[in-house]
Amino acid sequence: MKKIGIYPGCCFQGADIHNYDITTQFLEHMGVEGVLLDRAACCGGGVIDETNKKIVYGLNARNIALAEEKGVDLYTPCNTCYMIIAKTKLALDSDPELKKKINEILAEEGLEYKGTAKIYHTLNLIRDFVGLDEYKKKIKRQISGVKVAPYYGCHVLAPNEVAIDDPENPTILKEVLEPLGVEVVEGYKDEDTCCGYHARFTEPEQKERLAIKPLDGAKEAGADIVATPCPLCHKAMDGYDEPILQVTQLINVACGSTPEEAGINLNKTEVKLSL
Amino acid sequence: MKKIKYTARIKRYNPEEDRSYYQDFEVEVEDSLTVLELLMYIKDKIDPTLTFRAFCRSAICGSCAMIINNRAGLACKIQAKDKIKNGVIKIEPLKTLKPIRDLVVDQEPAFEKLKKIKPYLEPDPKVVPDNLKSESLVLPEEFARYDKQTDCILCMACYGQCNALKGDSEYLGPFQLTKVFRFIMDTRDGVDVEERIKLAEDHGIWECVQCQMCFAACPKGISSCDDILELRRIAKDVGEENIATRRAKFWFATVFETGQIDKLHLPEVAFSDEKGKKIRENMEKEFKQRGLREDEFGPKPFEGIEKFRNFIKKIEKEL
Ligand code: SF4
Ligand code: SF4
Ligand code: FES
Numbered sequence: 183m184k185k186i187g188i189y190p191g192c193c194f195q196g197a198d199i200h201n202y203d204i205t206t207q208f209l210e211h212m213g214v215e216g217v218l219l220d221r222a223a224c225c226g227g228g229v230i231d232e233t234n235k236k237i238v239y240g241l242n243a244r245n246i247a248l249a250e251e252k253g254v255d256l257y258t259p260c261n262t263c264y265m266i267i268a269k270t271k272l273a274l275d276s277d278p279e280l281k282k283k284i285n286e287i288l289a290e291e292g293l294e295y296k297g298t299a300k301i302y303h304t305l306n307l308i309r310d311f312v313g314l315d316e317y318k319k320k321i322k323r324q325i326s327g328v329k330v331a332p333y334y335g336c337h338v339l340a341p342n343e344v345a346i347d348d349p350e351n352p353t354i355l356k357e358v359l360e361p362l363g364v365e366v367v368e369g370y371k372d373e374d375t376c377c378g379y380h381a382r383f384t385e386p387e388q389k390e391r392l393a394i395k396p397l398d399g400a401k402e403a404g405a406d407i408v409a410t411p412c413p414l415c416h417k418a419m420d421g422y423d424e425p426i427l428q429v430t431q432l433i434n435v436a437c438g439s440t441p442e443e444a445g446i447n448l449n450k451t452e453v454k455l456s457l
Numbered sequence: 458m459k460k461i462k463y464t465a466r467i468k469r470y471n472p473e474e475d476r477s478y479y480q481d482f483e484v485e486v487e488d489s490l491t492v493l494e495l496l497m498y499i500k501d502k503i504d505p506t507l508t509f510r511a512f513c514r515s516a517i518c519g520s521c522a523m524i525i526n527n528r529a530g531l532a533c534k535i536q537a538k539d540k541i542k543n544g545v546i547k548i549e550p551l552k553t554l555k556p557i558r559d560l561v562v563d564q565e566p567a568f569e570k571l572k573k574i575k576p577y578l579e580p581d582p583k584v585v586p587d588n589l590k591s592e593s594l595v596l597p598e599e600f601a602r603y604d605k606q607t608d609c610i611l612c613m614a615c616y617g618q619c620n621a622l623k624g625d626s627e628y629l630g631p632f633q634l635t636k637v638f639r640f641i642m643d644t645r646d647g648v649d650v651e652e653r654i655k656l657a658e659d660h661g662i663w664e665c666v667q668c669q670m671c672f673a674a675c676p677k678g679i680s681s682c683d684d685i686l687e688l689r690r691i692a693k694d695v696g697e698e699n700i701a702t703r704r705a706k707f708w709f710a711t712v713f714e715t716g717q718i719d720k721l722h723l724p725e726v727a728f729s730d731e732k733g734k735k736i737r738e739n740m741e742k743e744f745k746q747r748g749l750r751e752d753e754f755g756p757k758p759f760e761g762i763e764k765f766r767n768f769i770k771k772i773e774k775e776l
Contacts, residue, residue: 196720223716231686232705240772336668350526376620376668384663384701391624
């Protein structure tokens with residue numbers, strides 16, 4: 183069985199602990215063995231930069247090195263973790279001096295950043311690690327009669343250097359959703375507006391103003407549910423009128439998990455799926 | 458030279474009727490055109506009323522920013538053929554500014570915001586000599602701290618798709634905040650850092666959602682989102698006490714302690730009021746209902762945490 187390193191970010195913790203089960207369940211359905219990178223640390227979350235941005239490089243060089251130590255690639259379902267870790271990888275791979283200095287410090291923990299591990303997020307994991315054809319074979323039942331609005335979130339499409347698909351006209355989310363039997367509703371108002379998650383503790387009202395926009399747009403376009411790959415977008419946008427789920431939750435259900443196992447009952451805004 | 462056929466789908470705005478609409482232009486042109494040259498071709502050969510703003514044609518004057526295939530950029534810098542998707546190239550005016558006609562937007566509100574942040578240097582008499590004979594020296598390593606930021610050509614591509622502006626139309630904007638950072642870093646500037654930070658705070662740094670769209674848009678590779686994080690760091694370091702700086706301090710402290718942010722206590726520390734406490738109590742109640750053990754409520758240090766802490770200390774000191 184193919185193996186992949188599961189990077190534990192804050193989306194697996196506390197109130198969001200079920201995201202870990204959703205993730206391991208998803209990997210199981212995909213026939214991929216998940217190896218927990220148990221000594222991995224926070225990616226910085228776009229917050230540790232406010233202490234010292236060099237620490238962010240250090241943290242993520244170390245996170246990737248932990249995957250390389252185990253001989254696996256690194257997988258995170260979180261858009262933000264993905265973007266920050268992938269950005270660090272780019273910086274390290276293009277700056278031998280930075281890589282050398284960090285490696286000298288990493289050596290004390292017996293670690294080395296080599297640059298061999300790839301960084302995966304759910305969407306490119308399905309496309310490039312599992313393969314779309316293999317993915318389709320894993321689907322056991324159709325979630326029919328549901329209109330789903332894909333919502334990418336920002337950090338899988340920007341910055342361009344780490345975008346997992348064509349950032350101008352992405353199609354991967356649609357390609358992942360369609361085989362589940364749902365009807366995909368694209369081109370709705372504010373589909374590319376940010377969920378506001380990262381303003382939750384800097385300007386909470388800003389988050390409130392933004393989170394509702396894509397939801398309203400999707401509702402107006404007739405979607406029953408919004409589906410995002412990102413656990414942070416999910417957290418920011420759950421609790422309003424229009425329900426939102428993580429793509430992996432829908433995949434898990436289509437691959438045979440019960441809605442309860444897929445954590446769908448934990449949603450603040452109730453979701454009904456017809457199976 | 459090779460000719461190619463495609464459709465230019467242009468979002469137009471007619472101020473007389475206050476009406477926006479898309480118009481398709483079928484073209485057969487050389488494959489070497491920039492988006493700007495494509496627009497000039499259409500204006501010249503098909504519809505002389507098509508209106509857009511441009512001047513230098515070499516990515517320096519900052520006049521021609523627009524949304525090309527859903528992303529902001531300079532029309533004179535982008536090759537049209539790279540942007541054709543299914544035979545169509547979509548061209549629209551910047552999103553967060555009001556159109557005047559077709560692709561020309563009213564830049565005034567964004568310039569007004571720029572004026573608010575004192576976008577100029579007030580010479581520090583301790584550094585800048587008061588006569589014209591002696592020079593004011595800036596060391597290369599000093600200039601390197603804001604070199605990139607001085608490349609800004611005020612094209613407003615970043616502003617034109619900024620998410621913070623979608624939430625608050627009074628948000629200062631990415632290039633304006635980059636400007637604040639640029640002057641704080643300038644060794645010759647005499648304005649107090651505290652004053653510059655205050656200017657960046659009003660509808661400013663705390664409203665940014667770190668979406669990275671400004672960086673993705675900038676033709677000069679300027680990362681306003683990173684400059685904003687630096688401004689937040691400086692705000693914290695000059696003693697600013699608010700929900701965001703409390704969150705930043707707590708975030709680092711708990712990551713240093715355990716490797717992970719303690720999300721259970723974060724709201725309480727950040728809000729630092731009854732509301733934050735209530736959030737924690739509710740979370741604890743919910744966890745118990747869900748059958749979580751108390752030791753699963755928050756992060757615990759992983760094995761070898763001492764080595765991790767040493768690593769962080771060394772990175773801080775030596776990198
Ligand atoms: S990162 Fe901040 S400043 Fe840049 S586009 Fe997003 S919200 Fe605007
Ligand atoms: S920061 Fe970049 S995108 Fe923004 S105005 Fe300046 S040059 Fe244009
Ligand atoms: S015409 Fe001057 S920047 Fe494009």
